Each structure stands twice: as structure tokens, then as C-alpha cells.
Amino acid sequence: MLNPSEAKTVLETALLAAQEPLTLAELRRLFEEDIGADTLRRLLDELREAWQGRGVELVNLASGWRFQTRPEFQQYLERLSHDKPPRYSRAVMETLAIIAYRQPVTRGDIEGIRGVTVSTNVIKSLEARGWIDTVGYRDVPGRPALYATTKTFLDDLGLRSLQELPPLEQISSTLDLAPQTQPSEEPPAAAETAAPAAAAAD
Amino acid sequence: MIETAAANDAPLAPAAGPSNLPLLAGAATGARVATIRGEALLEMPPDLYIPPDALEVFLDTFEGPLDLLLYLIRKANIDILDIPMARLTEQYLEYVELMRRRNLELAAEYLLMAALLMEIKSRMLLPRPRALREEEADPRAELARRLMEYESMKLAAHKLDALPVLGRDFLTLEVWIEQAAVQRLPEVRTEDLIAAWQSLLMHARMTQHHKVMREELSVREFMSAILRRLHGGQFADFTSLFEVGKGVAVVVVSFLALLELVRESLIEVTQSEPYAPIYVKLAHAQSE
Numbered sequence: 001m002l003n004p005s006e007a008k009t010v011l012e013t014a015l016l017a018a019q020e021p022l023t024l025a026e027l028r029r030l031f032e033e034d035i036g037a038d039t040l041r042r043l044l045d046e047l048r049e050a051w052q053g054r055g056v057e058l059v060n061l062a063s064g065w066r067f068q069t070r071p072e073f074q075q076y077l078e079r080l081s082h083d084k085p086p087r088y089s090r091a092v093m094e095t096l097a098i099i100a101y102r103q104p105v106t107r108g109d110i111e112g113i114r115g116v117t118v119s120t121n122v123i124k125s126l127e128a129r130g131w132i133d134t135v136g137y138r139d140v141p142g143r144p145a146l147y148a149t150t151k152t153f154l155d156d157l158g159l160r161s162l163q164e165l166p167p168l169e170q171i172s173s174t175l176d177l178a179p180q181t182q183p184s185e186e187p188p189a190a191a192e193t194a195a196p197a198a199a200a201a202d
Numbered sequence: 203m204i205e206t207a208a209a210n211d212a213p214l215a216p217a218a219g220p221s222n223l224p225l226l227a228g229a230a231t232g233a234r235v236a237t238i239r240g241e242a243l244l245e246m247p248p249d250l251y252i253p254p255d256a257l258e259v260f261l262d263t264f265e266g267p268l269d270l271l272l273y274l275i276r277k278a279n280i281d282i283l284d285i286p287m288a289r290l291t292e293q294y295l296e297y298v299e300l301m302r303r304r305n306l307e308l309a310a311e312y313l314l315m316a317a318l319l320m321e322i323k324s325r326m327l328l329p330r331p332r333a334l335r336e337e338e339a340d341p342r343a344e345l346a347r348r349l350m351e352y353e354s355m356k357l358a359a360h361k362l363d364a365l366p367v368l369g370r371d372f373l374t375l376e377v378w379i380e381q382a383a384v385q386r387l388p389e390v391r392t393e394d395l396i397a398a399w400q401s402l403l404m405h406a407r408m409t410q411h412h413k414v415m416r417e418e419l420s421v422r423e424f425m426s427a428i429l430r431r432l433h434g435g436q437f438a439d440f441t442s443l444f445e446v447g448k449g450v451a452v453v454v455v456s457f458l459a460l461l462e463l464v465r466e467s468l469i470e471v472t473q474s475e476p477y478a479p480i481y482v483k484l485a486h487a488q489s490e
Contacts, residue, residue: 016377056375071371085370090265090359097359113351116266116311156368166361168354 007035008043008050015047021064021155062154062161088125095122096131100153100165104135104146123147131156267315268352270297275349282346287323294319318345405449424459425468432469432484440471440480 002010010030015022028040035043044065048058055073059066069077078084088096095118098110110118126132131153137143154161264270274293275282298316301308325341366372432438444456460482463469473480 016375017379019376067375068368069373069375071366074371074373077373087370088363093359093363094265094355097355097362100362101355101358113348113355114266115268115315115348115352116309157362157365158368158372159365166358166365169357 002031004043004046007031008047011040011043012047015058015065015067018066021061021066023064026064059158060160062151062159066155068158091119092122092125096126096149099126099132099147100149100162101168103148106138106144106146108144110147129156265356266309267294267312268349269356270294270312271315272349272353272356282349283342285342285346287319287326287342291316291319291323405447421455421459421462424456425463428456428459428463428482429468429484432482435484437481437483440482443482 011027014027014030024037024040027044028034028037044058044060048060051058051067055070056067057070059068091114094114095110098113099105102109102113107118107123123132129152130150132147133150134145135148136146138146149162154164159165264273271290271294274280274290274297275285278289278293280286280290295316298308298312301312322341322345368374428443431443443460444453446453460469460471464471467485469482470485471480471482
């Protein structure tokens, strides 16, 4: 039987080497003797603690556990690749929000809420990303497809379940003059340090 | 207040600040700025003024009629549950007219919304019997519900966009694993090497043995042996004509015998392409 420290190293190695998130069931298979779900959880939590303060963190997602880089280091990593990943348009993000919060929904439902036609490209780009898929068809004329978000969507946003989505705001009927959360172009931490660096580079 | 609302709804919209006022006054001195629904507009509505160059960019930022309506409502600090339909409809139509005049592609949804606003407005103007009025819901209720639902989703979209996203804000790790990068080959142990070497030594010894046994190997004898093998006219694999186990000398003599047979045109050696198996057969198999 491995001691806890050895077991943690085994877990660490497996998680670092894995291409996809590993489930608790998969992680238990690493050991000859069953170490039990509680012990496994405790070891994983300890491992996560051990990686605090590093550029890489261990996270618990919808599909299991995964090591990933911390967002605050993305600005440095981006210098290695030439192009920044583009942001999604408002049309894409609003469609995604409607699917995430109101799923399962048809295209008609989305159009009803947004008040405009939903272009096929918007749906296709979300499907291509693996964030939404068709989970069924509504039993009405035309049998429109019902869309829902996928596990990949949760994984990619660092969430374990839909319950971890940001809560919907209670919309006040009159304008609240307190500034609402602005969609920031960059995470604040990145913006602060990136600006002088960019100036220096120019 | 205007600036707050504009920044919230349309980040690209220029702030309609006091610096625009002189321009506005200049525009107002003209006969009329525009004709909207048959009414002469003598001056630009104060909260509507946008420098013309920025107009297209500004209007382009709206994600549809609901978005535009929300902008107007939030900008004017109107209670969404008690919308002054006349005022809102008028402002909305002004924007739609502006878009039309700038030759912006105007989606059908904008016109549909214009019709809906006018319908609600007219329904509210029509006098109704008191009994009926109490039963009937406020004609603005459905619009208010849609506006609130859209706004809720719009804010949710902003929040979603603010979450760190894989590939944009963080990456997964890719630890290099030898097993994945290298094709797996059979494993060779030391014992296997020893065994191979010993069998080589054995062969060598046998070869020497044969040399001692036979002072001379007859090429002709081997030629005959080959011809006998090929009797019947069928193809034989080139390699099958060599008895490797009998030592190097036998192999060499066999090869000489083969060459001799070819030279005498007694056999044919064929190969369809480089490195393909070589086949040997009697040259006159058919005639025999």
C-alpha cells in the first residue's frame, strides 16, 4: 500500500499526463488497492493546495479533475503565439447565455428573447466549439431542434455544473444608476500589467 | 446619466456631452432638421444628437429592436412597467428613420417592432368600457416582459463573457509522454542477444565443417539440382533455391550455378519491380 505522499505523486503524474479531465473513477483505477472515495477526495484537495501559488492549478470540472494554467499568466503565454484568440460577438454570447440559462431551447425561443433572427453561423460556431448540441426535438410542426449546453462548455469555463453559472440578475423595472458590471475587454489583472509591457514592446 | 447609459448599452457610442451643444444650436437655426411622420422636426432632440460619422457605428452596435428599445428606456430612466408609449414610440421611430436615411440595412425586425409599438400605443388611446378595462391586461405587459427577459439575458451574456475561457484565458497542460510520442517496438532483452549470437556462431561452425567435408563443390552438380527443382515448369522463389543452413560455400556455389544456368539460357529469372520477390523458372518450360 502506498503512503499518502506517494499516492499523491501518482495522482499528480496521472493528472499531468492526461489529455482530458480524469474522473474520480478513473483516478481510483490508478491504485491496486481501492483507496476509497473519501481518501481520494482528500488527497486531491491536498494536491490542489500544494499547487497554490504556481502558474498551474488543479481544478475540479464537470468531466473530472484537470491541471490548467492560471488565467493571470495568459498574457505571457500569448506572446508565444502570434494571434490572440478572437472574442465572440454579442450575438454569439447572448445566444449562448439563452441556451445556458433557459435550456433546452429551440432557435425560435432564442429569437423570441433576442427579438432578432438567429443566424445559422451563430449556432454552428457554438456547435463547432462543442459548447452546445441538439438534445431532442420539440413536438410541434417543423420539429425544431432543442439545444442545450454540453459538458465541454462547463469544462471550458471552469465550471462543475450549470448551478455554478453566474446567477441571473433580478432586473429592476427602473434604471439603477449604480454602474452595472461592464464587460471588460481583459481581466483587470492582465490589463494592468499588460499595458506598460505593450508600450515597451512598441 | 446619459453617458452612463450610453456606455452601458453601446460602448462605441460617443458620449452626448455638453461639447455638442454649439453644434446642436447651429443645426437648429436651419428651417427644419428632418420630417418625421409628416411632422417637421425643427431641432435635433437633445438626447438624440450623435456626430454623423459615428452614427453608423453607433446604430450598428444594437443587437436588434429590443436592444434599441432598452437603450432608449434606460437612457431616459423610464419605468419599464409603465412605459410612456407615445414618447417611446416617437423616439424609436426617429432612430429607425435615421437608420433608413443613412441607408443602413434595416432588418425587418425593426419595422415589426415599430408596428407593435404603434399598435400598443393606439390600443391605449382607444377608450374602453370600464368593465372590459379591468379584465384586460395592460397592453404593454407583454412588451415589458420581453424587454426584461432580454435584458436579463444580455447581462448574463456579459457575465459569461467575463468568465475565464479555455484557450482564451487559460490553457490545459501538455506534458510530453514518451509512450505517446514513440512507436512502441518489441522489447529485446540481453538473453535474446546472447541467443542470437550463439546461433550465429553455430552457423559459422557448420560452414567450416562443410568446407572440410567437401574439398570441392561442383557448380554443375548444383546446376542440375536446380534444374531438377524447377522441373515441371513452375516458378520457384529465388531464395528457396538456397540452402542457407549448409553454409556459405553452398550458398555461393548455388548462386554460381544459377548464374551459369542463366548464361546458358536454361532458366529465366524475373522480378516485377525492385525489391519484389525474384522468381526462377525453366526457360523452355512450355516446349518441354
